[in-house]
Amino acid sequence: MNQVIIRRAEAGDVPAMALVLAKFSQDKLLLDRSEDDIYQHLQEFVVADCEGLIVGTVALHIYGSNLAEIRSLAVSKDFQKNNLGKMLVQACETMAEELHVALVFALTYVSDFFIHLGYHIVPKEALPYKVWTVCVHCEKFSHCDEIAVQKRLSDEMIKPMHMIPIYNKTEI
């Protein structure tokens, strides 16, 4: 029995995260993410850590006051079907809730997985233009066959402002 923890990514995880993602970007299931790109967006990432081995990643990218995208979701093949994908998505939803962002979407080939987690399919045209700024780097941009799914997080789950965790305190 191995213990897996879902935690925020750290700089030391980046080479292993890039390897996990590369396996799927080679198969065109995910957009390619270089190590530099991951470092620059490290605050967005959560990882699945199996006793020191990075076996899954996901990122939450905020677009605006009420819209965030789940990106770069991957679980290494040998570790799939253990609920890690679900836990990674749920971690993103928690991050969105903590930031008071209520609408989360993904562009995906595994829409059934997301539907299983309470997402529903929306027309890609419904997404705002800025969402496509990353996609222009994809070779499939002009004939994108990904499916857009989104979930509105329950208002009850969105914590009131004063519940946002305070990591440090000072008096000035």
Ligand SMILES: CC(C)(COP(=O)(O)OP(=O)(O)OC[C@H]1O[C@@H](n2cnc3c(N)ncnc32)[C@H](O)[C@@H]1OP(=O)(O)O)[C@@H](O)C(=O)NCCC(=O)NCCS
């Ligand atoms: C999609 C992916 C992240 C799922 O990860 P996983 O850890 O195997 O999934 P989980 O074990 O957490 O599955 C959770 C639930 O979703 C279901 N599920 C998993 N993959 C599914 C799929 N492709 N279609 C429908 N349901 C799926 C599982 O049966 C499970 O159901 P349960 O809660 O009733 O047991 C993984 O298959 C993956 O990395 N795929 C390649 C990269 C990719 O396509 N990423 C998505 C980019 S948006």
